[in-house]
Amino acid sequence: MQSNTTCGAESIAQPSLSIKHVPLAAVASLVEEKPLAPHENLNPNDLQRKTKALLDEYFNVRLLDEALLCVEELKSQSYHPEVVKEAISIALDKSSPCVEPVSKLLEHMLIKKLFTPRDIGTGCLLYDALLDDVSIDLPKAPNNFGEIIGRLVLAGGLDFKQVKEILKKMEDDMYQKAMFDAAMRIVSSNPSGQGLLDSSAFEVEACRSLF
Numbered sequence: 001m002q003s004n005t006t007c008g009a010e011s012i013a014q015p016s017l018s019i020k021h022v023p024l025a026a027v028a029s030l031v032e033e034k035p036l037a038p039h040e041n042l043n044p045n046d047l048q049r050k051t052k053a054l055l056d057e058y059f060n061v062r063l064l065d066e067a068l069l070c071v072e073e074l075k076s077q078s079y080h081p082e083v084v085k086e087a088i089s090i091a092l093d094k095s096s097p098c099v100e101p102v103s104k105l106l107e108h109m110l111i112k113k114l115f116t117p118r119d120i121g122t123g124c125l126l127y128d129a130l131l132d133d134v135s136i137d138l139p140k141a142p143n144n145f146g147e148i149i150g151r152l153v154l155a156g157g158l159d160f161k162q163v164k165e166i167l168k169k170m171e172d173d174m175y176q177k178a179m180f181d182a183a184m185r186i187v188s189s190n191p192s193g194q195g196l197l198d199s200s201a202f203e204v205e206a207c208r209s210l211f
Contacts (some may be wrong), residue, residue: 005084011118013209015087018207027091034176040086044136047074047076047079047082048082050070050074050087051074051079051082051083051170052086052088052090054067054070054071055067055086055087055090056085056128057070058070058101059090059094059098059101059102062101064104064105064115065108067105067108068108068109068112068114071083071109071137072114073122074143076181080114080115080116081118081123082122082123082126083115083119083123083129084119084120084122084123084124084126085107085123085124085129087105087106087123087132088102088123088124088127088145088148089127090102091148092109092134092138092141092144092145093138095107097140097141097144099144099147099148100151102148103147103148103151103152106120106148106152106155106157107151107152107155107157110155110156110157111155114156117156117157117158117159120122120157120158121158121162121165122156122168122177124148124149124152124158124162125165125166125169127145128145128166128169128170130168131170131175132171132172132175133165135172135175140161140168142174142176142178142179142182143173143178143181143182144164144182145179145182146178146179146180146183146185146186147182147183147185148182148184148187149166149179149182149183149186150185150187151165151186153183153186153196154190154192154193154196155188159200159203160200160203160204160206160207161203163183163203163207164203164206164207165178166179167179167180167207167210168209168210170190173210173211176210176211177211180207180208180211184197184204
């Protein structure tokens with residue numbers, strides 16, 4: 001995303017895990033209802049290629065506004081959950097997982113109202129559906145994903161009802177606990193976190209009851 005790089009340009013792709021495709025429709029019903037806009041200009045292959053290129057570039061240069069512009073130029077609101085999923089996947093697949101950079105990226109998209117909480121929640125569910133397989137090669141992925149979840153809860157992108165749905169999609173109770181503990185550690189360490197935990201006490205306990 002440097003000045004001499006266009007949003008649609010290819011970059012050297014970082015390795016990322018692509019274990020299986022999870023249909024968006026399979027998880028969309030688990031978050032708040034809102035009609036999705038159709039893909040406007042690009043076919044799915046082009047969207048995936050351009051998304052990976054802009055995310056690779058973001059993780060290299062860390063320019064939030066440039067990343068925002070490139071996602072806007074995809075002109076595909078219905079693809080935003082896939083961007084969320086892909087951002088998390090690429091971030092956690094790196095040799096030094098980029099928990100903070102990807103959290104800042106998603107928070108920025110949320111603050112600027114490009115992404116909605118629905119986009120964030122559905123994207124997290126899409127990544128979560130891969131997590132049991134991902135964790136075989138990346139055993140720290142549940143913990144790192146949990147830290148991202150915690151930051152998104154603090155940013156207002158997720159609530160604990162959605163966290164519960166994410167946990168329910170995980171098959172391994174050790175991964176569930178690792179993810180939830182990491183999320184709780186992030187939330188409770190923030191000055192505003194205790195208020196969130198108090199107001200969400202019922203859902204927090206419902207999360208704990210799953211493992």
